[in-house]
Amino acid sequence: MTVLTPSKIFADRIGRIEVSATMAVAAEAAKLRAQGANLVDFGAGEPHFPTPRHIKDAAIAAIDANFTRYTVVPGIPDVRKAIVERHATDFGSDYDISEAIFTTGGKQALFNTIQVLVDHGDEVILPVPYWVSFKDIIQYAGGKVVFLETNEAESFRITADAIEKAITPKTKAIILNSPSNPAGSVVSAEDLERIVHLAHDRNIFLILDECYVYLNYTGKPVSGGSYTWAKDHIVVLGSLSKTYAMTGWRAGFALGPRPIVAALSKLQSQSTSNATSFVQKGAIAALAGSQECVEAFRAEFIDLRDHMLAKVREIPGVTCTTPQGAFYVYPNISAYLGKGGIKTATELATRLLHEAHVVTVPGEAFGTREHIRISYPVTKQNIDEGTRRIGEFLTGLK
Ligand SMILES: Cc1ncc(COP(=O)(O)O)c(C=O)c1O
Numbered sequence: 001m002t003v004l005t006p007s008k009i010f011a012d013r014i015g016r017i018e019v020s021a022t023m024a025v026a027a028e029a030a031k032l033r034a035q036g037a038n039l040v041d042f043g044a045g046e047p048h049f050p051t052p053r054h055i056k057d058a059a060i061a062a063i064d065a066n067f068t069r070y071t072v073v074p075g076i077p078d079v080r081k082a083i084v085e086r087h088a089t090d091f092g093s094d095y096d097i098s099e100a101i102f103t104t105g106g107k108q109a110l111f112n113t114i115q116v117l118v119d120h121g122d123e124v125i126l127p128v129p130y131w132v133s134f135k136d137i138i139q140y141a142g143g144k145v146v147f148l149e150t151n152e153a154e155s156f157r158i159t160a161d162a163i164e165k166a167i168t169p170k171t172k173a174i175i176l177n178s179p180s181n182p183a184g185s186v187v188s189a190e191d192l193e194r195i196v197h198l199a200h201d202r203n204i205f206l207i208l209d210e211c212y213v214y215l216n217y218t219g220k221p222v223s224g225g226s227y228t229w230a231k232d233h234i235v236v237l238g239s240l241s242k243t244y245a246m247t248g249w250r251a252g253f254a255l256g257p258r259p260i261v262a263a264l265s266k267l268q269s270q271s272t273s274n275a276t277s278f279v280q281k282g283a284i285a286a287l288a289g290s291q292e293c294v295e296a297f298r299a300e301f302i303d304l305r306d307h308m309l310a311k312v313r314e315i316p317g318v319t320c321t322t323p324q325g326a327f328y329v330y331p332n333i334s335a336y337l338g339k340g341g342i343k344t345a346t347e348l349a350t351r352l353l354h355e356a357h358v359v360t361v362p363g364e365a366f367g368t369r370e371h372i373r374i375s376y377p378v379t380k381q382n383i384d385e386g387t388r389r390i391g392e393f394l395t396g397l398k
Contacts, residue, residue, distance in 0.1 A: 017136035021365030025349070029359045040386035042374040043359035045181060046247040047327070049300075049377075051282075052293045055244060058285030062278035071274040074265045075102025075253075079280040082287035083238070083253050091223035093236075095255045101264050102283065104275045106211045106239030106252030109264070111137050112271075113235050113254055114173075116263040117205055118143035122172035127158045129330065129366035131181040131209070143172070147367060152332065155321040156185040160194035167202065174199060176224070177209040179216050182366045182373040183330040184305075184323020189222050200230040211239035211252070212326040214294050217302050225255055232257050242327075243294055244286040250275065251283045301327050301376075304383065308376040311387035316395060327377050330363070333394070334370035340397035345372055356393040358386045 025043045033039055062068075074080065080097040087093045103109040110133070118124060120142035126134050127148045138145050148166050150156040163174060174195065178187040187195070199206040208224040216222070225236040235256035241247040254264055274280075308329050312320050317335030333348060342348045349362035349372050363371035376383060 013140055013142070016139040016142075020136070021132050022361055025353075025359060025361050028353060032353065032357070037357050039353075039357045039359055040378075040382050040389060041359045042376070042378065042386055043361055044375055044377075045328070046375075047242060047245040047297060047377045048379070049245040049297060051245050051249070052286075054289050055246065055282045055286045059249075059278045059282035062281035067277050067281060069277060071277050071280060073269045073274050074100070074261070075275060075280055079284050079287075082284045083255070086287040087223065087225055087236075087238075087255060090221065091226045092228075093223065093225040093255070094228050095225070096258075098258050099255055099261050101254050101261050101268070102275050102280060103252045103254060103264075103268070104272055105241060105250040106209070106237050107133065108250075108268075108272065108275075109237045109239075109252045109254040110134075110207070110209060112264045112267045113207055113237065113256075113260070114138055114141050114143070116260065116267055117207075117235075118172055121170065123168060123170040124172060125163060125166045125174040127156075127162075127176070127180075129156060129180070129183050129363065129368045129371070130175075131177055132365045134175055134177070134209075135367070138175075144170075146171070150185070152321060155324070156180070156183040156330075158185065158187050158191065160191045160198060163195050164198055167198070167204065171202075171204050173205040173207050175207045175209065177212075179212040179323070179325020181212065181326050182328045182361070182363075182371075183321060184326045184328055185321075186216055186218050186324040192222060192224060193227065196224060196227045196230045196234070200233045204233065206230075206234045207237065208234060209237045211237065211242055213238070214243045215298060215301055215327060216325040217298075217305070218324045235260060240283055240286055243297075245293075245297065246282070246286065249279050249282060251279050251286075304376045304378075304380070305329070307380055308374065308383050308387070311383055312374065312390075315387065315391040318394070327375060329374050329376060330366075330371050331374065332370050333372055336394050336397055337370065342397065345369055348372065352390060352393060356389040358389050358393075360390075 079102045080100040083100045084095040118141040122143045124138045125146045238253045240251040320331040345362040361373040
């Protein structure tokens with residue numbers, strides 16, 4: 001009998017990626033919870049609010065009206081209209097509905113954009129720290145990730161100068177995620193404009209993951225989609241997950257040049273087809289309805305950020321940049337590496353989980369070695385309890 005070794009079973013491309021670290025942490029935490037552990041969960045990257053009533057009602061009404069069949073692949077015209085109109089109102093963009101596609105979460109928009117643009121050997125510039133999935137998705141497509149280091153002392157700021165230095169003749173795309181997961185850094189409007197110029201002048205695609213665009217605490221949210229003169233080189237990736245507390249619905253979109261959106265639709269037609277029909281109706285209610293919930297969520301996140309930051313900074317030896325958006329803090333825990341037999345952030349996060357019962361995500365998942373990511377969409381009591389446990393655990397290390 002022939003025994004198949006894993007290298008004979010699997011295609012090369014699946015060997016180029018790892019299980020998403022945040023999903024892996026969630027699975028480990030679920031196991032402990034099933035055994036009865038009382039965990040404080042700072043791992044999840046999602047709002048703790050329920051989806052607003054009017055959005056749920058629209059989806060329920062759609063199901064009741066039997067809006068439960070296939071739709072056209074890129075989403076019904078009304079959902080694409082809601083996407084482009086929301087974006088035009090908020091950011092001054094001018095996309096046509098043929099330049100919009102509704103996807104099964106922002107992640108599908110990202111995955112498919114990379115698949116349609118990046119070929120073997122193409123370079124993609126990725127600022128560090130980066131959201132876990134960017135690296136693996138680029139590698140899955142066969143692309144080469146060009147990591148762009150940033151400086152923690154400058155709050156991990158991404159500058160146009162640094163991007164310019166990383167560009168080579170093989171650069172196909174630049175990924176920007178502002179505000180960012182995990183550090184909450186925001187690309188300034190001036191840097192963004194210069195980066196748009198750089199990309200446009202050199203025929204490089206700018207892939208803008210704007211899933212936290214409304215959770216920008218520095219002022220008015222900015223979208224690269226508003227640089228209409230550079231539209232040919234910009235793909236905006238959006239998500240309803242964080243903006244409207246809809247993570248489980250799987251609702252996202254891409255806005256970009258018509259040929260790219262057509263290619264995204266072609267790929268989607270051969271994989272998932274349309275995103276769920278009644279989710280599209282919920283998305284229309286979210287995008288075209290009252291935006292009061294967005295402002296209310298934002299205000300609450302600022303309050304929670306300030307509370308979390310104050311608590312984290314009380315832990316002796318721990319430093320933390322001030323996130324300017326999204327809903328994570330990214331403290332530096334290097335003062336504790338080398339203590340208690342802990343050598344890496346991954347070991348520290350694992351011990352925190354098993355011994356202090358606090359869920360965090362280690363920095364290695366985001367390309368840095370001296371940090372852990374803490375999500376703060378939780379109650380203030382949980383922030384107090386979780387940071388107390390972290391502080392007690394760390395200061396107890398010998
Ligand atoms: C930076 C970033 N992009 C994209 C996503 C994917 O969001 P979704 O697929 O839920 O729209 C996430 C989720 O955590 C994220 O943090």
